[in-house]
Amino acid sequence: MAEQYGPENVVVILGAAEGEASGIAAETVTAGDPTFAGPLTGVSLGLKVYHICEEEIKGLVDADVYEEQVGMMEMVLDLGEIATEMQSIRSQFTKF
Amino acid sequence: MNAVIKSVAYTLTHAPDLVVHAGSTQTTERIVNPESDYLKAITGGLRPFEDVVNYAPNQTYIGGMTPAQLAEIPMPWYENGLPQASRFGKFGEIMPQQELYLLLQICDSFDLVLLETDYAAKAAEEAAKHPMLVELLARAKAGVETAVIEAAMADGAEGLYQDGKLVGCVKKAHSIDENLSAHVILENLVSKATSVISLLNLVKNSGINRADIDMVIDCSEEAVGDMNQRGGGNMAKASAEIAGFTGATGSDLRAFCAAPVHAIITAAAMVKSGTYKNVVVTAGGSTAKLGMNGKDHLKKGVPVLEDVVGGFAVLISENDGTSPEILSESVGWHSVGSGSSPQAVITALVTDPLDKLGLKITDIDKFSPEMQNPDITKPAGAGDVPASNFKMIGALAVKRGELERAQLDEFVTRHGMVGFAPTQGHIPSGVPYLGFGREDIMAGDIQRAMFIGKGSLFLGRMTNLFDGASFVVQKNSGVSPAGSVSEEQVRGLIATALRDFAKSLGGE
Numbered sequence: 001m002a003e004q005y006g007p008e009n010v011v012v013i014l015g016a017a018e019g020e021a022s023g024i025a026a027e028t029v030t031a032g033d034p035t036f037a038g039p040l041t042g043v044s045l046g047l048k049v050y051h052i053c054e055e056e057i058k059g060l061v062d063a064d065v066y067e068e069q070v071g072m073m074e075m076v077l078d079l080g081e082i083a084t085e086m087q088s089i090r091s092q093f094t095k096f
Numbered sequence: 097m098n099a100v101i102k103s104v105a106y107t108l109t110h111a112p113d114l115v116v117h118a119g120s121t122q123t124t125e126r127i128v129n130p131e132s133d134y135l136k137a138i139t140g141g142l143r144p145f146e147d148v149v150n151y152a153p154n155q156t157y158i159g160g161m162t163p164a165q166l167a168e169i170p171m172p173w174y175e176n177g178l179p180q181a182s183r184f185g186k187f188g189e190i191m192p193q194q195e196l197y198l199l200l201q202i203c204d205s206f207d208l209v210l211l212e213t214d215y216a217a218k219a220a221e222e223a224a225k226h227p228m229l230v231e232l233l234a235r236a237k238a239g240v241e242t243a244v245i246e247a248a249m250a251d252g253a254e255g256l257y258q259d260g261k262l263v264g265c266v267k268k269a270h271s272i273d274e275n276l277s278a279h280v281i282l283e284n285l286v287s288k289a290t291s292v293i294s295l296l297n298l299v300k301n302s303g304i305n306r307a308d309i310d311m312v313i314d315c316s317e318e319a320v321g322d323m324n325q326r327g328g329g330n331m332a333k334a335s336a337e338i339a340g341f342t343g344a345t346g347s348d349l350r351a352f353c354a355a356p357v358h359a360i361i362t363a364a365a366m367v368k369s370g371t372y373k374n375v376v377v378t379a380g381g382s383t384a385k386l387g388m389n390g391k392d393h394l395k396k397g398v399p400v401l402e403d404v405v406g407g408f409a410v411l412i413s414e415n416d417g418t419s420p421e422i423l424s425e426s427v428g429w430h431s432v433g434s435g436s437s438p439q440a441v442i443t444a445l446v447t448d449p450l451d452k453l454g455l456k457i458t459d460i461d462k463f464s465p466e467m468q469n470p471d472i473t474k475p476a477g478a479g480d481v482p483a484s485n486f487k488m489i490g491a492l493a494v495k496r497g498e499l500e501r502a503q504l505d506e507f508v509t510r511h512g513m514v515g516f517a518p519t520q521g522h523i524p525s526g527v528p529y530l531g532f533g534r535e536d537i538m539a540g541d542i543q544r545a546m547f548i549g550k551g552s553l554f555l556g557r558m559t560n561l562f563d564g565a566s567f568v569v570q571k572n573s574g575v576s577p578a579g580s581v582s583e584e585q586v587r588g589l590i591a592t593a594l595r596d597f598a599k600s601l602g603g604e
Binding site: 017018020021024068069070071072073075076 | 437438439440442477478479484487488491492494495501504
């Protein structure tokens with residue numbers, strides 16, 4: 001998709017259940033797969049990447065839809081840990 | 097009347113050499129990076145049998161200690177073993193690799209398993225001391241010279257190793273059919289053997305006459321067949337044969353990790369309908385998943401904890417008036433149209449069936465979702481799976497106004513438990529608490545428990561749908577076919593009453 005639409009036009013939105021998993025997924029689409037397991041090993045796409053629970057994304061979604069789809073998980077997740085991890089990955093590796 | 101959970105058995109089989117030679121993480125590494133440091137290091141991360149027996153989550157799985165007792169032991173549990181633990185627990189046992197290899201041969205009907213002469217003799221000697229294996233020894237074959245095994249290895253056999261030394265092999269069952277390759281036959285025989293040992297423990301635990309078992313459902317994750325019917329199946333009947341269930345038929349039910357819950361729902365309905373009186377749901381474990389997270393474990397200085405093959409068997413029978421009932425009138429299922437957000441999934445599996453029963457989330461005393469051992473999953477970056485599930489269920493209770501948000505942590509402790517099952521896909525999925533749940537209900541400690549299985553169907557590339565199912569087990573209502581009054585008895589009672597009445601009219 002990054003090739004087809006241009007990496008500057010792609011935003012990746014994650015739904016991982018905790019900080020470390022979010023960080024690994026975010027690193028995969030920015031710096032390259034840190035686990036060296038998949039096709040993005042050694043490929044640095046530098047895409048914009050957010051977690052669905054980050055305020056930047058939450059603010060863009062219809063409040064009722066968000067409550068129906070994410071409301072329950074928002075109560076369960078460690079939102080602070082996820083946001084810190086995501087901001088760290090973006091500041092280091094996102095190119096756009 | 098609802099069917100009951102009559103008896104349960106759980107087994108683990110230690111398979112350290114199969115971790116190295118049959119686990120998919122390791123077999124993949126051997127193909128893509130044969131000289132990797134990981135492959136050189138993995139043997140050093142394997143645990144001896146004693147450590148596996150002393151490992152508290154394993155003891156919990158076989159009924160040697162309760163989940164509540166496990167929760168009191170500080171993590172990491174691999175650093176806090178229980179000295180002098182027994183390989184036998186009240187629900188089952190932990191079997192060493194040598195007995196597994198012998199059992200593979202016992203389960204092999206086509207002379208595909210070869211064991212070296214001395215090794216076979218030693219294994220038979222040990223098995224003769226085993227309370228259940230001893231009856232199967234007549235099926236074991238004489239050992240062969242190492243040269244015979246080496247010749248088979250040169251012709252595509254899979255090696256069986258003990259402490260890294262070649263002690264036997266599994267031959268391929270066809271010259272070109274991949275579905276009958278040595279790798280697949282080994283995988284299927286291990287699944288069969290670990291199902292068989294669970295069935296034998298179930299017979300011991302329940303005291304049932306084997307001939308009284310009518311139906312066996314296998315809900316493991318392997319495919320049995322050849323190139324013309326790759327998943328032809330009936331592992332169930334193959335295992336029932338070795339276990340001596342002469343009156344039983346069988347069939348397989350496959351649904352990834354959700355299969356055990358689907359199978360128990362099916363078995364309960366079969367018994368409730370009167371089709372069968374005694375149905376056994378069974379599953380052996382998976383060689384492919386051995387050492388699945390071994391890379392992460394070794395990287396973090398953790399032993400290779402995924403070193404056991406899991407198994408279980410559940411006897412579901414006609415209502416006896418005492419054993420806990422499976423509430424067949426309202427089970428949970430994730431439908432094609434349910435949606436895949438966690439909220440949609442928990443609603444479909446937990447609250448939809450409870451609404452039909454007129455129950456709240458808090459009316460379920462214990463939930464048993466995916467019960468993976470967090471000692472294994474946390475170092476692998478997958479978090480604490482059962483704890484996440486309890487939090488999600490509690491969060492839904494908050495959304496429904498059945499729980500205060502401040503009570504969420506307490507809900508997780510009170511209605512949940514620590515995970516204690518190996519990461520063998522279907523093995524941790526809902527059913528590990530069935531044994532303790534049955535006991536807790538019969539002791540009056542709890543009224544009811546909900547069992548939840550989930551499956552990742554996308555892995556087979558046929559659909560992107562998620563799957564899951566659930567059922568509730570509840571204290572027996574106390575009315576059984578034996579305890580109820582028949583029409584004939586009612587007639588007799590009326591006749592006696594009329595006679596007495598007539599006599600009283602006659603002035604006697």
